[in-house]
Amino acid sequence: MINEFKHIQSAHCENGVTTSLFQHHGVDFMNEPLAFGIGSGLFYIHIPFMQVNGGPALSFRTMPGAIFQRTAKALNVKIKRKKFRSEEAADDYLRKIIDEGKPVGCQVGVFHLPYFPKEYRFHFNAHNLIVYGYENGEYLVSDPVMEGVNRLTAEELNKVRFAKGALAPSGHIYYPESIGEVSDELLRKAVVTGIKRNVRDMLKIPGSIAGVSGIKYTAGKVRKWRDKLGVRKAGLYLGQVVRMQEEIGTGGGGFRFIYGAFLEQAADILKNDQLIGISEDITAAGDMWRNTAVQMAGIYKGRITEQKDFDQTADMMLEIYAKEKETFTKLSKIKLK
Amino acid sequence: MKKEDIPQDESALKNVLREVVYAKDDDGKYTSALSQGWNVKKDALDNAWDDVNEKIEEAKQAVLNGEKSPVYYFKEKCLMDMPTITGYTGFWSFTVKRHFKPSVFKKLSEQKLAKYAKAFDITIEELKSPDLS
Numbered sequence: 347m348i349n350e351f352k353h354i355q356s357a358h359c360e361n362g363v364t365t366s367l368f369q370h371h372g373v374d375f376m377n378e379p380l381a382f383g384i385g386s387g388l389f390y391i392h393i394p395f396m397q398v399n400g401g402p403a404l405s406f407r408t409m410p411g412a413i414f415q416r417t418a419k420a421l422n423v424k425i426k427r428k429k430f431r432s433e434e435a436a437d438d439y440l441r442k443i444i445d446e447g448k449p450v451g452c453q454v455g456v457f458h459l460p461y462f463p464k465e466y467r468f469h470f471n472a473h474n475l476i477v478y479g480y481e482n483g484e485y486l487v488s489d490p491v492m493e494g495v496n497r498l499t500a501e502e503l504n505k506v507r508f509a510k511g512a513l514a515p516s517g518h519i520y521y522p523e524s525i526g527e528v529s530d531e532l533l534r535k536a537v538v539t540g541i542k543r544n545v546r547d548m549l550k551i552p553g554s555i556a557g558v559s560g561i562k563y564t565a566g567k568v569r570k571w572r573d574k575l576g577v578r579k580a581g582l583y584l585g586q587v588v589r590m591q592e593e594i595g596t597g598g599g600g601f602r603f604i605y606g607a608f609l610e611q612a613a614d615i616l617k618n619d620q621l622i623g624i625s626e627d628i629t630a631a632g633d634m635w636r637n638t639a640v641q642m643a644g645i646y647k648g649r650i651t652e653q654k655d656f657d658q659t660a661d662m663m664l665e666i667y668a669k670e671k672e673t674f675t676k677l678s679k680i681k682l683k
Numbered sequence: 684m685k686k687e688d689i690p691q692d693e694s695a696l697k698n699v700l701r702e703v704v705y706a707k708d709d710d711g712k713y714t715s716a717l718s719q720g721w722n723v724k725k726d727a728l729d730n731a732w733d734d735v736n737e738k739i740e741e742a743k744q745a746v747l748n749g750e751k752s753p754v755y756y757f758k759e760k761c762l763m764d765m766p767t768i769t770g771y772t773g774f775w776s777f778t779v780k781r782h783f784k785p786s787v788f789k790k791l792s793e794q795k796l797a798k799y800a801k802a803f804d805i806t807i808e809e810l811k812s813p814d815l816s
Contacts, residue, residue: 357703357715379705379713399731399764457762465695465728469767493700493717510770511763582734585727592724594702603684603705607713629707633684643723646730 347441348479351449353488353495354378358407358599359474361387362490363451364414366476370449371525373421375533383608384420384540385413388601389547390560390670392567398512399468401586404564406601408547410472410513414451414520416543420536421528427520433504436517440477443521449478449488453518455509456595461489461496466595471513473595477503491594537612538682544605548674558671565663572656580656581646588639602632620680627673631666638662686716694720695728735762743815752788753813754779757803771802 351370356362361378364385368376382388389408396403407413418425430436443450455471456462479486484497498506507517548557555563564587571580592598609625612618641659644650686706696702701717708714742759745751758768758779765776772779774795781787782799793807800807 355703357705378703378715399762400734461699463695463699465732468762469764491700491702511767514770582730585730588723588727589731592721593728594696600684600704603713607705607715610713625713629684636684639723643726647726 347445348481348486349444349447349449351476351478351486351488354490355493356490357604358382358387358597358601359490360410360413361385361599361604363474363476364417366488366490367449367451367522368417368421368423368525371423371522373423373525373528377611379604379607380537380611381413381417382601382604383544383612384536385416386540386543386547387413388544388605389556390558391556392560392564394555394563399586401583402564402567404560404587404590405597406591407597407599410453410474414474416540417536418522420539421525421532423525424523425520426523427518429515430517433508433517436507436519437500437504440519441480443519444477444479448521449476451476451520452503452507453515453520454506455511455515456506457509458502458505459489460498460502461492462595466593468595469509469511470596471509471511471515472597534616534683537615541612541677541682545674545678548670549678558667558674561663561667561670565660565667568663569656569660572651572653577645577648577651581648581651584642584659585646588642591635591639600632602628602635606632616682618680618682621677624673624677624680627669627676631669631673634662634666634669638666686714689716689718690721690723691719692722692725694722694725696720735759746785746813747815749785751783752785753810754788754799755783756813756815757799757805757810761803763802768802772798774798 354362354366356365356378361381364381365376365378387407390406392402392404428439440450452475454473454475455469456473457467457469459467475487475489477485477487484499485503487496487498489496507515509515551557571583575583589596590598592600606625606629609621609628613621638659641662645655684706686708689704689706701719703715704718705713705715739759742751742756746753746756768779769776782791796807796810800810
């Protein structure tokens with residue numbers, strides 16, 4: 347059984363799964379930036395006292411699963427999700443839904459994904475892909491970060507669906523059960539809600555580790571890393587910051603640029619030209635993040651390793667903090683409807 | 684970022700995929716294009732792997748010196764942290780830590796060894812006498 351399905355490549359897996367599944371069910375205007383914006387995907391958080399792969403635990407986007415869930419809710423789409431104890435039950439259920447003609451979103455771990463380059467396989471369990479058919483003991487897989495589609499044997503798919511460790515997927519699957527008419531008004535409302543929630547997430551979460559203040563928090567840490575950890579380990583930590591920001595398999599995706607693209611579309615949907623200005627600002631913030639990554643690379647490549655280089659990196663991050671704070675404050679003052 | 688500034692450096696993704704990147708076209712409008720890779724990312728990834736390989740090497744030496752059991756070595760080799768190894772084996776973390784001791788490891792039942800072998804995707808023989816050359 348193979349369902350007709352259009353593979354769409356995207357920068358980030360969850361945006362991609364959302365886009366493809368919605369398009370498949372007739373919401374043909376859906377695209378990656380729109381899913382990311384309606385789902386309020388942009389974020390920043392640095393969780394202290396926690397480590398990921400022996401480095402700092404931070405994220406440049408909202409928690410896994412939220413983008414899909416929020417976008418579905420905003421557009422009145424009913425979602426069915428399920429987790430499993432046994433691999434057999436998970437496999438049977440997946441086949442059943444595919445037989446009903448529905449492509450299915452799956453949460454998986456990347457460590458055992460055979461089509462991923464080996465260098466990218468760490469134990470990261472919040473990757474998303476779509477299974478849209480099966481034949482001869484193999485599943486047909488549309489992984490949004492890949493250029494084309496892939497095939498996995500039933501064993502290979504089971505292995506990644508039941509990967510273990512942090513955020514273990516436990517065979518988690520999800521798919522739209524029913525989608526009604528998505529009117530222009532509903533779309534406008536969804537875009538406004540998405541923007542407002544993102545403003546809240548970036549500016550209003552109490553504490554110093556989440557939203558724009560999280561960037562300031564990391565800047566403070568970066569300043570101390572050389573003394574505290576030594577040049578080599580501090581370099582590894584900076585490398586992890588860059589990988590979280592940019593790299594597939596760990597979450598990356600150049601999120602500031604995706605959000606800039608979303609605001610450009612939002613300006614059109616809401617007929618509000620002020621949003622174009624905000625899109626420019628967030629693009630500038632994205633460029634600043636990339637410049638900071640270049641600076642960090644100078645450190646982990648061992649080209650610049652003095653304390654002043656760490657200070658300069660921290661200062662660059664403080665500038666990003668100021669820029670994003672100003673941008674979201676401006677955004678919060680725009681009247682949207 | 685402008686579309687023409689999207690980096691096209693050679694990376695581990697070569698021959699596997701190019702990544703989608705959002706950038707501005709000549710008219711200042713957002714568009715997406717494909718990137719082969721970026722040296723800044725490549726170096727960060729290479730660094731992470733150097734670190735992983737160093738830890739594997741250290742673990743290997745610790746087994747050769749009789750300080751640690753092969754469980755410790757394979758945990759590092761499979762890039763596992765504690766939640767990952769406990770997830771795959773079903774053992775508690777203090778149990779796993781006990782099994783890092785060569786003296787405790789020697790007395791493990793076949794059943795327990797089989798759990799580790801499955802988690803590490805190796806045979807029980809390989810687990811008992813790992814190739815540390």
